[in-house]
Amino acid sequence: MTVEARALAVSLGGKPVLQEVDLALRPGELLGLVGPNGAGKTTLLRLLAGLLPPASGSLRYDGESPRALGRQALARRIAYLAQGGDTAWPLSAEAVVGLGRLPHRRPFAGPSRADQAAIDHALEACDAAPFRDRPLGTLSGGERRRVLLARALAVEAPYLLADEPLAGLDPLHQIEVMELLRRTARRGAGVVVVLHDLTLAARFCDRLALIDRGRLVAEGAPAEVLDDERLAAVFGVTAFRGRHDGEPLLLPWRAYSSG
Numbered sequence: 376m377t378v379e380a381r382a383l384a385v386s387l388g389g390k391p392v393l394q395e396v397d398l399a400l401r402p403g404e405l406l407g408l409v410g411p412n413g414a415g416k417t418t419l420l421r422l423l424a425g426l427l428p429p430a431s432g433s434l435r436y437d438g439e440s441p442r443a444l445g446r447q448a449l450a451r452r453i454a455y456l457a458q459g460g461d462t463a464w465p466l467s468a469e470a471v472v473g474l475g476r477l478p479h480r481r482p483f484a485g486p487s488r489a490d491q492a493a494i495d496h497a498l499e500a501c502d503a504a505p506f507r508d509r510p511l512g513t514l515s516g517g518e519r520r521r522v523l524l525a526r527a528l529a530v531e532a533p534y535l536l537a538d539e540p541l542a543g544l545d546p547l548h549q550i551e552v553m554e555l556l557r558r559t560a561r562r563g564a565g566v567v568v569v570l571h572d573l574t575l576a577a578r579f580c581d582r583l584a585l586i587d588r589g590r591l592v593a594e595g596a597p598a599e600v601l602d603d604e605r606l607a608a609v610f611g612v613t614a615f616r617g618r619h620d621g622e623p624l625l626l627p628w629r630a631y632s633s634g
């Protein structure tokens with residue numbers, strides 16, 4: 376399935392938040408959305424997920440508008456992980472992951488074998504199986520985040536859009552989640568991830584889209600997008616660059632100063 380955004384624009388609270396954004400999502404690719412706080416990354420992700428209507432511009436899923444496609448079909452095609460993890464549902468971790476299967480279920484039908492397999496696989500993949508029976512509210516912030524990612528993964532949608540899935544995770548789980556997202560893309564899904572960690576973005580993503588003050592200012596291979604000039608102009612930082620284990624290494628280092 377293709378997802379294509381053309382000239383997307385949206386205002387929130389009377390303020391333009393995104394303008395003239397053209398972006399195509401590709402199956403099999405891990406795309407990182409990067410940019411400073413307030414740049415418009417979450418807003419763009421919500422637009423792509425069909426959760427927020429654009430004020431102008433167009434969004435097409437396999438050539439169809441979100442309206443023509445309908446809510447249910449969209450929910451099967453796009454899995455969305457929202458920012459934050461302060462969900463207080465009185466449900467077990469496993470039941471929360473099971474919510475990811477709702478778009479596939481017939482009304483009043485129980486979970487099928489395929490549903491249970493998808494739930495088990497997602498819990499394992501996110502290292503959340505050990506606390507599958509615990510109420511969500513009793514889990515730590517990072518554990519809860521992994522359960523919510525497992526819920527999005529359990530949808531087994533052709534597109535997975537994840538807003539800051541690494542927030543609150545320890546280093547091992549950050550790396551494991553990036554590996555998981557890359558694996559999910561390699562199996563054929565289009566994966567879009569909002570990230571603040573430019574080191575992991577540069578290392579794991581196939582392509583980066585850089586958002587600054589509501590505009591898509593660069594798009595392409597990570598090393599091209601995150602060049603010294605853009606790191607200074609957009610993020611206001613310098614970076615150390617190198618290679619380790621045959622992979623590129625980019626480490627934001629200090630505040631940029633032109634003097």
Ligand SMILES: Nc1ncnc2c1ncn2[C@@H]1O[C@H](COP(=O)(O)OP(=O)(O)OP(=O)(O)O)[C@@H](O)[C@H]1O
Binds near residue numbers: 389390392415416
């Ligand atoms: N409901 C709203 N009403 C008014 N302004 C809003 C609303 N939602 C978001 N904004 C503003 O839109 C801009 C973009 O917000 P968005 O959450 O998309 O940024 P972001 O790039 O995801 O930021 P962060 O990295 O801090 O999560 C910000 O200036 C924000 O204050």
